[in-house]
Amino acid sequence: MIRTEKLSKIYSSGVKALANLCIHVEEGEIFGFLGPNGAGKSTAIKILTTLSRPTSGMAWIGGYNVVTEPNKVRCSIGYVSQETGVDYFLSGRENLVLQGRLYRMDSKSIHHRVEELLELFDLRENADGLVSTYSGGMKRKLDIATALIHNPKILFLDEPTIGLDPHSRSSLWNYIRMLNKDMRVTLFLTTHYLDEADKLSHRIGILHKGSIKVVDTPEALKDSIKGDSINLSLSEGAKEKAITVLKGSSMVKDILCENEHVRVYVNNGSEAIPGLMKLLNQQGVDILSLTISRPSLDDVYLKHSGVSFKEGESGAEANPWWAKWQKGGWGKKKGGEEWNQEGGSELEASKDPEGKGEEVEEGDQEEWKKWASCPTDDKQENTWNKDENKDENKGQEEAWKKWGGSTADWEKWGKGGGKS
Amino acid sequence: MIYLIRDTWYLFNKYLRITLRMPMWALFTIVQPLIWLLIFGQLFKNMASLPGFPAGRYMDFFLPGAIIMTVLFGTSWSGVSLLREINFGTVEKMLVTPVSRIAIVMSRVIHSAVTVIIQCIIITIVALIFGVSASSISGILLSFVVVFLLSVGFSSISNGLAMWLKREEPLVVLGNMMTLPLMFFSSAMVPKSFMPEWIRIMTMVNPIDYAVEAIRAFYSGAISSESVFTGFAFLVLFALASTSWATEMFVNQSE
Numbered sequence: 309m310i311r312t313e314k315l316s317k318i319y320s321s322g323v324k325a326l327a328n329l330c331i332h333v334e335e336g337e338i339f340g341f342l343g344p345n346g347a348g349k350s351t352a353i354k355i356l357t358t359l360s361r362p363t364s365g366m367a368w369i370g371g372y373n374v375v376t377e378p379n380k381v382r383c384s385i386g387y388v389s390q391e392t393g394v395d396y397f398l399s400g401r402e403n404l405v406l407q408g409r410l411y412r413m414d415s416k417s418i419h420h421r422v423e424e425l426l427e428l429f430d431l432r433e434n435a436d437g438l439v440s441t442y443s444g445g446m447k448r449k450l451d452i453a454t455a456l457i458h459n460p461k462i463l464f465l466d467e468p469t470i471g472l473d474p475h476s477r478s479s480l481w482n483y484i485r486m487l488n489k490d491m492r493v494t495l496f497l498t499t500h501y502l503d504e505a506d507k508l509s510h511r512i513g514i515l516h517k518g519s520i521k522v523v524d525t526p527e528a529l530k531d532s533i534k535g536d537s538i539n540l541s542l543s544e545g546a547k548e549k550a551i552t553v554l555k556g557s558s559m560v561k562d563i564l565c566e567n568e569h570v571r572v573y574v575n576n577g578s579e580a581i582p583g584l585m586k587l588l589n590q591q592g593v594d595i596l597s598l599t600i601s602r603p604s605l606d607d608v609y610l611k612h613s614g615v616s617f618k619e620g621e622s623g624a625e626a627n628p629w630w631a632k633w634q635k636g637g638w639g640k641k642k643g644g645e646e647w648n649q650e651g652g653s654e655l656e657a658s659k660d661p662e663g664k665g666e667e668v669e670e671g672d673q674e675e676w677k678k679w680a681s682c683p684t685d686d687k688q689e690n691t692w693n694k695d696e697n698k699d700e701n702k703g704q705e706e707a708w709k710k711w712g713g714s715t716a717d718w719e720k721w722g723k724g725g726g727k728s
Numbered sequence: 729m730i731y732l733i734r735d736t737w738y739l740f741n742k743y744l745r746i747t748l749r750m751p752m753w754a755l756f757t758i759v760q761p762l763i764w765l766l767i768f769g770q771l772f773k774n775m776a777s778l779p780g781f782p783a784g785r786y787m788d789f790f791l792p793g794a795i796i797m798t799v800l801f802g803t804s805w806s807g808v809s810l811l812r813e814i815n816f817g818t819v820e821k822m823l824v825t826p827v828s829r830i831a832i833v834m835s836r837v838i839h840s841a842v843t844v845i846i847q848c849i850i851i852t853i854v855a856l857i858f859g860v861s862a863s864s865i866s867g868i869l870l871s872f873v874v875v876f877l878l879s880v881g882f883s884s885i886s887n888g889l890a891m892w893l894k895r896e897e898p899l900v901v902l903g904n905m906m907t908l909p910l911m912f913f914s915s916a917m918v919p920k921s922f923m924p925e926w927i928r929i930m931t932m933v934n935p936i937d938y939a940v941e942a943i944r945a946f947y948s949g950a951i952s953s954e955s956v957f958t959g960f961a962f963l964v965l966f967a968l969a970s971t972s973w974a975t976e977m978f979v980n981q982s983e
Binding site for chain 2: 358359379382383386387391392393394396398407410411455
């Protein structure tokens with residue numbers, strides 16, 4: 309549905325926002341685009357939505373070229389920007405109708421669709437009130453509704469929940485899931501909230517300094533880090549025995565003790581549990597309770613970008629409008645600083661005292677190549693440890709399966725959100 | 729082409745609706761031109777008795793000037809509101825649709841011209857009540873055509889400058905800075921015979937002077953004179969040139 313090939317964007321100010329970006333988003337997918345401010349997320353989305361032109365490279369949306377067939381692309385996509393673009397002094401309904409007009413729909417289908425969307429987003433009650441009286445969450449919903457007026461196959465959401473309270477956020481997530489599940493809309497969303505990307509996306513691409521570092525399912529990404537931790541609560545006196553037994557298991561990567569609890573690190577928690585339980589039972593160790601916790605995306609992000617989210621936020625987003633506006637002025641200076649920011653690599657180095665940073669980088673290249681199927685000039689990537697890579701693949705497969713299992717929950721939430 | 733007209737119409741509708749929803753706007757719109765007319769009419773009252781001044785009261789002489797001031801002040805906000813729409817993401821929301829880019833500029837410019845015409849209708853009515861003489865209804869109507877052309881021209885310039893300056897503050901300052909010189913380099917306030925030579929030369933390239941002269945001619949009944957024709961042609965050219973410049977600026981910046 310969405311494909312980019314070696315997409316690059318260099319602003320006239322000299323800011324290099326994208327460098328050989330390759331992404332491939334399948335139909336029906338929710339693709340999360342993750343990265344700190346200034347990583348190039350908005351630039352990428354602006355090129356894909358025909359608002360900006362690439363300096364080099366190509367992009368296709370649903371088979372249409374974004375540069376040569378912009379109007380065909382525009383008709384097949386919806387775009388929700390960071391700013392709520394709805395008109396404050398028009399009513400919700402008027403906003404929807406106007407957007408329909410701009411998409412050059414006929415009056416009959418506009419009115420039909422407007423009613424449908426008001427119903428879907430639970431806005432009927434306030435449809436004729438001015439948008440300036442709406443709450444932040446309602447404005448966002450209306451914004452999304454206007455982007456869907458022409459029944460697009462693909463919806464781009466640029467940081468959709470920015471500035472919303474937790475309740476509105478989770479409610480919006482439900483709508484997003486519903487759109488994907490019930491209306492078969494392919495979603496491309498950028499965010500710098502890790503939990504958002506984690507909860508919503510089928511696959512996540514981590515963007516750093518204008519190129520994709522890694523693309524995978526949230527589960528697989530987290531698996532690739534440390535594995536899961538299994539928290540065992542044991543009967544009194546069984547701790548020592550349990551530790552001896554667990555130490556002998558090939559599945560266990562590490563063991564940590566907290567009072568009567570034993571924390572066991574394994575590659576894949578759900579896979580390891582049956583084996584571990586069997587092993588402990590055979591040795592006569594009683595397990596009182598057991599919980600698995602997964603590593604967070606934060607760790608994944610750190611690994612691939614070398615910048616923590618909080619650090620990254622200091623850089624300004626390279627927005628095409630502003631970048632152009634600041635031609636040669638203070639914008640240039642700021643952009644330059646942002647691009648040359650060394651904070652990232654310093655952080656990476658400090659986290660990696662044994663100099664494994666290099667290896668990680670190569671691993672990224674490999675991942676990147678695998679998922680984006682784009683050639684790179686870097687020959688060093690072949691030196692990446694193949695075995696470890698294999699392990700990761702296994703984890704990914706597992707994660708896909710798990711993903712299938714959890715969609716039932718999503719469906720439930722999506723429907724609940726639609727009705728409430 | 730048909731899309732351009734349709735898109736322009738829908739967007740124009742939107743802007744008009746938003747304008748009409750501002751009650752304070754309506755109030756100031758009525759009050760402001762009256763202030764120009766009455767204060768200037770009083771302030772320069774005695775000028776009319778100077779030798780060489782055209783016959784009649786100063787207010788009769790100044791009416792075209794009051795109309796032109798309304799045009800200048802009314803259109804200079806168009807660019808500011810464009811910048812505001814850009815910052816609010818409203819323009820981006822339009823740009824992701826196949827809507828004609830030219831229509832985005834045209835609808836703004838026409839909206840601006842229409843609101844100015846509404847103000848000018850009010851000012852004309854008040855002037856007539858105060859005893860300003862108009863030779864014919866068609867003369868008055870033709871003066872609105874002049875107002876339309878001039879407004880289209882100046883609001884295009886405001887929009888074009890907005891795309892060039894990118895910030896509201898310099899745009900407002902520039903707008904204010906230009907207004908009075910443009911008025912002074914025309915016969916809006918003083919007859920040409922009172923002007924020094926160099927200012928008289930400046931009036932020849934000032935669209936405002938052509939507009940003032942045309943409106944004055946329409947009110948006096950000299951509808952078909954040659955100077956009216958050249959003035960009209962100049963204004964049409966001015967409106968066309970500035971709208972194409974503004975659209976060019978907008979389309980370039982938005983791609």
